[in-house]
Amino acid sequence: MQPIPFKMKGTDYAITIKVATYSEGNLAIKLYQENFGQLIFWDTLTTNLGGLRPKDCGFVNTKTTGKRFYAWIKRNGLGEPTGQIRSENGVDNVEYLFNSKKLKKLDPDGYTYYSRRLKGELGRQYERLYLALRRLANHVPHFHYTDYSGWRKLQGSDDTLPLWIEAEDPAHCLRYIFEQRGIMLRTTIINCEAQTVQHYIHRRKEDMATNLLSFYQGELPVYPPWSEDRRRQSDTRHENPLIQTFKETAEIRQQAGKKKKSQKRRT
Structure with a gap:
């Protein structure tokens, strides 16, 4: 991919984009210049x-270039602002949604690693909770949820939470809030009809999903276990290949044993 030109203070730069990740799995875009066939680090487009x-x-990094990156991003179709702004040390940082197709084309290996890493951080970390929420959304009428994890700011603060999901169950007049604050995992259940609030503190992330599903045991479909006939059919599918594998292994061992004996006799 050809470098992207960038002009600052009368100087033209040929910028090569590389996609990386920060420690939490967030998107990191690094900018390089080519010098005698080698890429030299120039600046970062994003800040964590x-x-x-x-x-x-x-969030776009403006410490070195000021607001020049905004026009550069727009001109090259790299992304667009999401509308969220966070102030850090008196500097307003604008969040951008970057063009995934463009990033993947500019640095396919880096973007693939980033997307896999992000999926691990955001998805697998609370995988059972997300699976439970999707299951309820599929089987409980009008059950829905909104994920604010990592981007919605707390009231009166610029901080965000690694887990912040709000779910609603209109059929039962219930509202759920799933949060992680520091090391504390908490589920808040609000009963809109009875005007009551309950808090559950969990030791493990998996317990949040278990606790949620326990309220809907009678409403979720239950799949019957396999019958004996089906188990036998499944076993017979693998029976012949396993027997063949054992036979081949035994033959290989016998041949190896014969070779060792013949070598000992020669010596």
């Missing part, structure tokens, strides 16, 4: 302000 960001989102 803490908290997990949504996929392909990142």
